[in-house]
Amino acid sequence: MEIRKYNSNDFEKVVEILIDSFPESSSKIKDFLTCFEKLELDINKYIQLVAIEDSTVVGYVLVTRSNDPIIGRVNYWIDYVCVDKDYRGRGFAKALLIEIEKLAQNENVLYLQLTSSRSRTVARKIYLDLGFEIRESDIFRKVM
Numbered sequence: 001m002e003i004r005k006y007n008s009n010d011f012e013k014v015v016e017i018l019i020d021s022f023p024e025s026s027s028k029i030k031d032f033l034t035c036f037e038k039l040e041l042d043i044n045k046y047i048q049l050v051a052i053e054d055s056t057v058v059g060y061v062l063v064t065r066s067n068d069p070i071i072g073r074v075n076y077w078i079d080y081v082c083v084d085k086d087y088r089g090r091g092f093a094k095a096l097l098i099e100i101e102k103l104a105q106n107e108n109v110l111y112l113q114l115t116s117s118r119s120r121t122v123a124r125k126i127y128l129d130l131g132f133e134i135r136e137s138d139i140f141r142k143v144m
Contacts, residue, residue: 001092003099006048006060013057013084014050021082047076049099051083051092059083059092063100068110076104078114081123094126101130115139 006014041048044065051059062080067073078100083092104112112132116124128134 001095002052003049003095004052006050010050010057010060014060017057017060017082017084018080020085022080047100047103049096051087051096053087053090053092057084058087059096061096061100065107071110073110074107076100076109076112078112081114088122093123094130097126097130 047061047063047065049061050057060080060082061078064077064079066075066077068075078097081093081096101112114127114132116127118124
């Protein structure tokens with residue numbers, strides 16, 4: 001297993017993994033990705049890592065850096081963690097998150113944050129095993 005930075009050659013496989021992992025959002029993912037063509041996002045704002053097994057991309061994580069100007073610290077919002085269905089249960093998501101945690105420690109990040117549907121029981125167990133806590137708050141969203 002190897003964890004490395006995403007590059008544009010990973011694009012097709014990452015799209016496939018994202019759509020398979022989040023089928024309820026597949027049309028939005030396709031539209032979003034079309035706008036960003038090769039997912040070449042601003043490296044100062046986003047972190048993208050892939051998990052590799054046998055020279056194949058099998059997992060992906062996308063993190064947004066959020067600067068808190070009041071306390072002067074950076075927070076990481078983990079937007080997506082996903083693994084190819086044929087490679088799930090083999091530690092790839094955990095390895096991606098551990099690498100994000102290392103980067104966060106080096107950057108003096110205040111906290112890592114993510115959301116997870118209650119139906120994603122396996123993912124939620126990984127997050128809890130890694131020390132994430134379920135917050136006593138609700139996230140509000142207004143669809144535009």
